[in-house]
Amino acid sequence: MGENYALELKQITKRFGSVLANDHVDLTLKKSEILAILGENGSGKTTLMNMIYGIYYPDEGHILVDGKEVSIRSPKDSHHLGIGMVHQHFKLVDVLTAAENIILGLPGKTMLNMKKVTAEIQALVNKYGFDIDLSQKIYEMSVSQKQTVEIVKMLYRGARILILDEPTAVLTPQEADRLFDILRNMRDDGCSIIIITHKLQEVLALSDRVAILRKGRYIDTVETAKANVQSLSEMMVGAKVDLDIDRPEPVSPQKRLEIKGLTCRDKEGIKTLDDVDLVVNSGEILGIAGISGSGQKELLEAVAGLQAAESGTILFTDADGNQKDLAKMDSVEIQELGVSLAFVPEDRIGMGLVGDMDMTDNMMLRSYHNGKGGLLDRRGPRQLATTIKDQLEIMTPSISSPVRQMSGGNVQKVLVGREIAQNPKILMVAYPTRGIDINSSHTIYKLLNEQKKHGVAVICVIEDLDVLLALCDRIAVLCGGKISGVVNGRSATKEGIGLLMTKHEKGGEQ
């Protein structure tokens, strides 16, 4: 025993005040294997990994690396042991190049031979087939390139055990595939890899074994070959789960929004939206598909008034037939009309939520200015927080603990839950289930459907085409800022949408 395992955790326990984040967890990682860790939001995955990486220290339990018991008190210790971790929030210096970031913080001689170091890193990059330019500055990079830098950084420090916490949450499906190829290369080269993800398809496609956590407790480790989506989700939740997505027929849809000739430019003057025409109806869910960066974010922001339109109109018609051009209004006025945007950014805290505030105060973010007088009324928000906490099963000691202390997925639930609770006329959600476990994702789909039944016009950007095809009534495909087609969600195929995503002229059925 022991010899076979690169890493072994025995009876690891970690408490945060009254929260038992890990409860006597056992885990084994073999040499040359990819181990996936599955668990609902708040089940303690990140906490467990942080203990292996030395960010937290376990209250109880033992960690064995290569069969020897070790004590990891800081990331420095874990580097010595050949352990590397890539967090969801990258820790890179924006103004430095990739190579400079990679060597940052490493001990070395007083004189730095950058040429030699760069050559060493380049060799590593070629060996595993990474796709980065070492002399590029971080701020010019896409999310996936930044992630690559993080991985190379860990490898250059000699990591043989690599931990990736939800690496694919911010990647496009294509980028994720490329990452998986690299991870397989690394495994074949003898590295051991732990990957956390909520996407069961990825678990099945990539991993050798799957370890499952539930509410801080270790449930089991199974061979991936013997598992399927249904069995894994049942182990995670501990009960039978219904993985079907409902799609009720739209009830008396009315034209709610008519976008005509909408064009936007970014700071550099490049067109992000190019002559977009789109109709959004009440009582239906309109999906937006497209390769990332095709203008999805800009489209939603333009409707919400957060992005100035260069030309074009965004005509909003309310239930009584009154019309307003949103392109001429500012975000505050648009919000008052009942247009709500739940954009779930790559960086969750910092755009939709205030990390240091508790759930109640975060609920107020949208509604604090309602009501007379200059003083706040916290009763309504407190009630709302309680409702959302129950409805979405948000794991937090109380609605008055700061949201910063919640697990990633739970933070997200707070954000999406709040937007849905605004009772908007138009609800726009972008990546609503990013980082959310499968069970809660389905709860969110249900909530979106409920909004639809109430006559809300729902617009959602979701990267997973299977979900789009199961949930949406219509799907608009964006390609390079242009609408390349609007298809019927009930009859369209994945392949058809895939083609439109890379095609530049208009097509498809309305």
Place this chain on the structure above:
Amino acid sequence: MKKEPFLKMSRREKISWQKRLMIRIAALLLSLLVCAGVIFLLVRMNPFDVYKAIWDGALGSERRIWITIRDTMILLCIAIGLAPAFKMRFWNIGAEGQILVGGACAAAAMIYAGDKMPPVLLLVVMFVCSALGGMVWGMIPAVFKAYWNTNETLFTLMLNYVAMQIVTFCIVFWENPKGSNTVGIINQSTQAGWLPELFGQKYGWNVLIVLVFTVVMFIYLKYSKHGYEISVVGESENTARYAGIRVRKVIIRTMAISGAICGIAGFVIVSGASHTISTATADGRGFTAIIVAWLSKFNTFIMLAVSFGIVFMQQGAVQIATQYGLNENASDVILGIILFFLIGAEFFINYKVERAKK
């Protein structure tokens, strides 16, 4: 394996207010102990005598008590002014300038309108003028920050020097007696524009004005919509934008309030304490108040206690300086040691340090 560190640090998840208070009291006691050691090493004097002198200096007589109270109120007023700005993460280190401009406005009203108005009206005019002066001084960097994203730290700092030059310039006109290069006591004979006694206390009005601010600012920051907007903007402008908060408006409005209160602190100094104006009117208190605001985590009632503590030490130090013929800087040394320990206590409040267990 490498050697294990002897001590282990970890972030505290929660800490009760009793424990927090205990840590702070321990820090204060420890700092007094170190001060005693330093005093003894430097001047070979019995530390207890020195402490007694400090106590005497701050609270030894009724007059001294009132001076301590007066200075506490002024420091507190400035800290209250800074609180909303810092809560918004707007690094307003320009309180000095805002105080000077406010003070200069009050002095100007005293000098030019002193014999043209009924006393009560004059005081009201002075109050309003100083608030407006401070407000303008606070809004200039805010407008630049809001519209052109200039760095407010440098901007507010530089405005301090501009304010000083303005006061120097005014002194040329207000010199009294001529050639003294100081303004002297304004309206000494008529006492026009001097804050009158309240409840038989010379500094009664000072206390009343500042205590009203203490309560109002506490409510403003914690329970008002504006206060909520300030916290959101301070945390992240992006979040604020997404929430539909008009960020520019909030920045400018908050700095207007911050500047106005600092300006009023200038009024309290000129009208309620010194009855004159000079470039030393602010006397570094605009900077000391930053520490007060931060140490109190923007809770105005805690600010009251912290301001008192600092002024107490300052008054005490002046006393030792005169009584034992020490250099005035001795007081700075003592205050420095105490602040070091108090700020250090924040570390122990946020982090837990334990012996590493095997």
